[in-house]
Amino acid sequence: MNRLFVIFLAALLFVSCQPKPAQQPEKSAEQLAQDEKMEWWREARFGMFIHWGLYADPAGEWKGERVNGISEWIMARAEIPVKEYEKLAKNFNPEKYDAEAWVKLAKYAGMKYIVITSKHHDGFAMFHSKASKYNIVDATPFNRDPLKELAEECKKQGIRLGFYYSQAQDWHEPGGTYWNIEQGKPHWDPDLKREPLMNYINGKAVPQVKEILENYGGLDILWWDTPRGMTEEAAKALQAVTNDYPNLITNNRLYRPWPGDFQTPEQHVPPTGLDYDWEVCMTMNTSWGYKWYDENWKSTEELIKMLVDIASKGGNLLLNVGPTATGEFPKASIERLKEMGHWMQQNGESIYGTSASPFFKLPWGRCTTKKEKGITKLYLHVFDWPKDGLLKVPGLEGKVRDIYLLANPKQHFAWKFEEGDLHVHAPSVIFDEINTVIVVKIRGDINVVSNKPRLKEGSILLPADFADIYNPGYGEHAVLKGSGSESVIANWVDKRARLEWIFDAEPGKYRMEALMWSAEKAELAVKLGEQKVDIEIDSTGEDYELVNLGQIEIGESGEKSISLQSAGNTAGNKQLMYLELIKL
Numbered sequence: 341m342n343r344l345f346v347i348f349l350a351a352l353l354f355v356s357c358q359p360k361p362a363q364q365p366e367k368s369a370e371q372l373a374q375d376e377k378m379e380w381w382r383e384a385r386f387g388m389f390i391h392w393g394l395y396a397d398p399a400g401e402w403k404g405e406r407v408n409g410i411s412e413w414i415m416a417r418a419e420i421p422v423k424e425y426e427k428l429a430k431n432f433n434p435e436k437y438d439a440e441a442w443v444k445l446a447k448y449a450g451m452k453y454i455v456i457t458s459k460h461h462d463g464f465a466m467f468h469s470k471a472s473k474y475n476i477v478d479a480t481p482f483n484r485d486p487l488k489e490l491a492e493e494c495k496k497q498g499i500r501l502g503f504y505y506s507q508a509q510d511w512h513e514p515g516g517t518y519w520n521i522e523q524g525k526p527h528w529d530p531d532l533k534r535e536p537l538m539n540y541i542n543g544k545a546v547p548q549v550k551e552i553l554e555n556y557g558g559l560d561i562l563w564w565d566t567p568r569g570m571t572e573e574a575a576k577a578l579q580a581v582t583n584d585y586p587n588l589i590t591n592n593r594l595y596r597p598w599p600g601d602f603q604t605p606e607q608h609v610p611p612t613g614l615d616y617d618w619e620v621c622m623t624m625n626t627s628w629g630y631k632w633y634d635e636n637w638k639s640t641e642e643l644i645k646m647l648v649d650i651a652s653k654g655g656n657l658l659l660n661v662g663p664t665a666t667g668e669f670p671k672a673s674i675e676r677l678k679e680m681g682h683w684m685q686q687n688g689e690s691i692y693g694t695s696a697s698p699f700f701k702l703p704w705g706r707c708t709t710k711k712e713k714g715i716t717k718l719y720l721h722v723f724d725w726p727k728d729g730l731l732k733v734p735g736l737e738g739k740v741r742d743i744y745l746l747a748n749p750k751q752h753f754a755w756k757f758e759e760g761d762l763h764v765h766a767p768s769v770i771f772d773e774i775n776t777v778i779v780v781k782i783r784g785d786i787n788v789v790s791n792k793p794r795l796k797e798g799s800i801l802l803p804a805d806f807a808d809i810y811n812p813g814y815g816e817h818a819v820l821k822g823s824g825s826e827s828v829i830a831n832w833v834d835k836r837a838r839l840e841w842i843f844d845a846e847p848g849k850y851r852m853e854a855l856m857w858s859a860e861k862a863e864l865a866v867k868l869g870e871q872k873v874d875i876e877i878d879s880t881g882e883d884y885e886l887v888n889l890g891q892i893e894i895g896e897s898g899e900k901s902i903s904l905q906s907a908g909n910t911a912g913n914k915q916l917m918y919l920e921l922i923k924l
């Protein structure tokens with residue numbers, strides 16, 4: 341009797357010591373409906389953006405001169421008068437356009453949806469429109485509606501479809517907005533007589549949005565863009581149209597601020613754990629529209645890692661292709677899509693329908709997760725194979741049942757738990773040069789003891805591979821090389837690139853140093869939360885040096901972030917730096 345009682349007590353104690361699953365507040369009917377609408381989109385993770393329009397013909401060159409910037413902006417950048425730009429339509433005849441081939445390639449790449457420009461800022465509709473004759477069927481010799489063909493192919497091949505529609509900027513219309521309208525500047529073409537915005541909204545934008553939502557078999561996504569010069573009245577008029585389509589997913593770029601169904605960090609990847617839906621749109625080179633001399637291609641490796649990084653943070657990637665005026669994808673895009681497809685064919689399971697990583701940082705790569713029927717699967721994306729063949733998963737607790745290679749499930753791995761970490765015995769063979777995915781199958785739930793750095797008395801090191809790197813949209817990218825104590829952030833030249841470390845800290849005064857190399861005298865903007873200081877540093881000479889970044893003071897304990905950005909005007913906009921770690 342006594343013994344039973346003790347066992348009972350022990351069991352009670354055990355139960356009450358179990359970490360309680362965080363109580364989720366009950367979802368409202370509205371949230372549940374939103375979940376249902378977003379379900380396919382959240383599972384998809386990967387889509388194709390297509391920027392295609394008249395600008396594909398000049399392709400970044402006007403009257404024999406190269407025009408700086410993204411090619412779909414050429415009309416504004418080269419200040420081309422409306423009547424002159426219109427002439428491009430007379431020659432626009434993309435006879436090699438093949439919707440079937442485009443959709444096939446998107447599908448092969450592993451993409452689950454396509455978003456194409458139905459009308460960009462130049463005002464030219466790539467679909468047959470009754471609301472404006474300035475469209476591909478009525479104004480070009482092509483005489484086909486490419487978006488109709490695309491919509492039919494998407495239905496046939498089973499892939500979702502969305503249209504991009506530039507609702508505010510329309511450089512072709514007297515009431516449309518343009519890039520510097522908010523600065524009170526005139527349109528570059530003095531012959532374009534100005535009219536009120538609502539003339540354009542009611543006369544063209546609203547009717548055209550009705551057309552695309554009605555005539556293309558039911559769009560899944562409507563992608564608004566650049567709400568410059570938008571008014572609430574205009575936004576409401578457009579919203580009234582989309583309100584008739586409860587399953588239509590829209591983004592947050594209709595107006596500012598505007599919730600939409602998802603947010604759109606452009607040309608950079610945000611940090612982990614956001615509690616809203618988001619999609620990164622990204623170019624493979626620099627320009628969205630085709631630009632014949634834009635050779636700044638990201639490698640397939642970068643693109644796969646980017647997709648994985650985004651999935652590990654719970655977002656989607658909308659990867660852009662800029663077809664030519666003949667209607668073809670650039671060769672370099674085709675190559676990359678095929679190579680990504682090759683990886684996705686074997687590893688897609690680790691992307692689709694997954695949730696964000698439960699880990700703070702994994703020095704060797706990323707993690708995505710999935711839970712089904714009482715089984716938790718961790719997909720370990722190994723970017724850098726540990727040289728000692730021991731893959732350490734920090735702070736993981738759970739009942740591991742099996743560990744295997746996703747691309748070849750017959751290949752199992754031995755494991756053991758040591759000092760709170762899971763060690764996967766992974767013979768140092770590189771299975772996939774870019775990213776090998778290892779599946780950890782766990783019965784029930786997992787628990788992770790975070791490896792987020794903690795700053796108390798004494799000092800901490802924030803290594804390069806714990807940094808979030810925010811690269812600028814159109815400039816040079818800082819890159820992480822290596823992992824752990826051998827990691828370094830290289831090629832840090834662009835003023836817009838930002839490095840950020842997150843950690844927990846206790847109150848106190850700390851001295852901040854960086855182990856880094858700087859080619860020349862440089863200026864750094866150092867930010868701790870909202871506190872900001874500019875610091876001048878000397879050239880470090882040949883080797884890395886511990887550079888003083890000044891004192892910081894932490895008032896309250898909790899999560900903090902430190903960010904570094906170059907601030908100097910010395911040597912133009914560029915100062916080349918390498919950084920190994922921050923020491924506090």
Ligand code: JFZ
Nearest residue numbers: 391410412413565566604606621628
């Ligand atoms: C816009 C367009 O102007 C561009 O041509 C392209 O279509 C792109 C996808 O979207 O450009 C933007 C929009 C938003 C930001 C930057 C450029 N932004 O939020 O930083």
